[in-house]
Amino acid sequence: NAGVTQTPKFRILKIGQSMTLQCTQDMNHNYMYWYRQDPGMGLKLIYYSVGAGITDKGEVPNGYNVSRSTTEDFPLRLELAAPSQTSVYFCASSYDSSTDTQYFGPGTRLTVL
């Protein structure tokens, strides 16, 4: 199993540009999450999904959109990039058991200039 994979690893955007961060998991997990981590800080939840076709907002959803058309994929969309979105983005997944741990992807380092 590859686990949770994310692409790209690095990206530089100009203000106002858009992009999609890709996330795929091959563990047949129902739950998937998107976090952002600013330098020296903890993780903040952007959006999450409890299954295909179901998504919900986390703590910091403004400026982002998600979709979950399949169990495996959970892309994160930035429509109008802003400098405040410069961060490292982690995708994670877990089974739907309430005691289950989350498995994280390697992250995407995004800089908006």
Place this chain on the structure above:
Amino acid sequence: GQNIDQPTEMTATEGAIVQINCTYQTSGFNGLFWYQQHAGEAPTFLSYNVLDGLEEKGRFSSFLSRSKGYSYLLLKELQMKDSASYLCAVRPHNAGNMLTFGGGTRLMVKP
């Protein structure tokens, strides 16, 4: 609201023992996790506590007191590779599998 506090940085010596504390105030409680994150890498799971007491796993142990809103991660026989950030995360009650993370504690192990 949710509030999770951990020290920002700690330094310890190779071979020693270090305790990283975490206090939390959340709207309900349904488990506490500790994750390890090396610089530039993804967080990886270390431990999970939902009942009061100590959970031991090799060199790492985690303790929970729900009445005090308090947990600690204990690392024994420190090795240089233990230099990393340690993230405390709480699952509030009825939050599905959503986690609220603290800011993390950056541990530096010196020879």
